[in-house]
Amino acid sequence: MTDTPLLEVRDLTKTFQVPGAGKGRGLRALNGISFDLKRGETLGLVGESGCGKSTLARTLLMLERPDGGSVRFDGVDPFALKGAELLAWRRRVQMVFQDPFASLNARMTAGEIIGEPWRTHRSLHRTAGERSARIRELLDLVGLRKGDEQRYPQEFSGGQRQRIGIARALALSPDVIICDEPVSALDLSVQAQVLNLLNDLQRQLGVSYLFISHDLSVVRHVADRVLVMYLGGIVEQGDTESVFNRALHPYSAALMSAAPSLDADARREHIVLQGELPSPLSPPSGCRFRTRCWKATDACASAAPEAAVDPRDPGHTAACFHPLEDASGLVAAGGDGR
Template identity: 45%
Template sequence: MIKVIKMPEPLIKAINVKKYFPVRMSFIRSLKGEEQKWVKAVDDISIDIYPKEILGLAGESGSGKTTFGRTLIRLIEPTAGSVIYKNVDIFKLKGSELKNYRRKLQIIFQDPYDSINPRLTIRDVVAEGLLVNKLVSKDKVDEAVASALEDVKLTPPEEFINRYPHELSGGQRQRVAIARALVLKPDFIVADEPVSMLDVSIRAEVLNVMLDLKEKYGITFLFITHDLALAKHMSDRIAVMYLGKLVELADSEKLIDNPLHPYTQALIAAIPIPDPTAKKAEVKIKGEIPSPINPPSGCRFHPRCPYVFDRCKVEEPKLKEVEPGHFVACHLYDKP
């Protein structure tokens, strides 16, 4: 008997999302009528993100992870596509309607030293969104801020509320950034490499706060990282991006233990493992990630792929479900 796994309705449905950045041209070149070039940072990505999941998003530097995360919540304007959230295409919203939806879709940036205004106290940093959105009356602000600080384990909150960001450690600042998002009662948080700037010794406490928030409030996360081992630890599923495209998507364990796309295999082969006798894939990729201004034809990975064959150079592989819940974009898995 075929087992049918019934998935819940997606919280977020990204459909054919594109984000192209214009390449700045010199005045002379534009006078000469040279064609405008584009950085195709995100190039036609469709993915469903389910309620209460942590979806890891991995890939080399420059693969488009940050651009995808920011476009998804409309922190930057999309070039094309749709993002359906609560039956509404948020790419079509304007003005106050957009503001209302945006409040539910938050982001935590990579650098806690850069993303928090150093002139505000922790109370004012965390309260800002509450006040701008008129979510609580002024006399209830301290209570809401204290509760968010408790949720991110900055306790007792009165010890932190009147401090300035420079009086906190990097890990504590990143927890303030999480509290700032949390007071707005978000459904979805894009966490863009939230621990990569932090000392290894304090990463776990920030990551545990995120895992707790998923459990306690059912918040859904897009967890962006370079680090596939960390993605496995944190995520329910992992998506892998290469040069603006999604190349593989599966449950975390499946993706790490049985990667199908040669690019994923190579990323996994590059993870250092503590046990030198452990079995490891032997896939090695050559060279650097090419420019997204003029990406390679066919499969974008073809100039670096050890398994490349003729078809790869001319035909773009589509992302297909090759086993239940396991999607891959590679001609090696096309059934004749």
């Protein structure tokens, strides 16, 4: 992993118009998202369902166009690209999906699935021999056997099907892979195998991961850094162990309190959030978390808090007017949200 950002996201916003919601009302799925993804890094993304994780992934894949903010990928704005330049860029960001069966075409063999991206990117592996050789290399890379390219998805186990999905994502030699709950549909023992495979591939290939998951123990195992999302915004980000062991934002603290601990002697208070998750069509004023926060005051209703830095750890930020007691020295983070 290097310190040079491969992906730079600043103040990203995305609003969906909802029929029947009323004039001028929309669903703000992304609300000023800012973060960096470094080369060879795994960045975990956690938060409740509906917080905007999938919208962020779709926007980074250019399946959605943001309303505001900026995305720089290796110094280039991908939303400004067209034609051949855009096609070449699309090779660099790929996806591993949650369901390892629904994401594979049951009428295609494993080899056909892995080689399918080359139908669009015809400059790669022009001859049948080149394609066949590369498919065998990818099968070997993800731990499948020679001859598996002739089998159909329904002939594989769930873990093997996810390995095919990973091989397909690697077919275009991407720089970034977005992993959307890639092990949630698998048995625990198989989850560990797939996670170890992803780690091994990262060490071999230097690929970066944006790893989306509800399972905090999985995120803690694989991620170098963590983003915590709530109702379209990032409320905290930092090194994985810093966020898990010393959460600054009350929402992060509640999430982490529910995560299993490897320390049998650890004493961690389980924080139970009160109230329902607000509707994203009508979020609370000011801090969007205030209606469920035990530290909220009148000030939290009047303005949204900016990201602030923990002076003990400049890479650890939280957007909170009243951070937890051990983080009372937070200072303004500046305009980029880092």
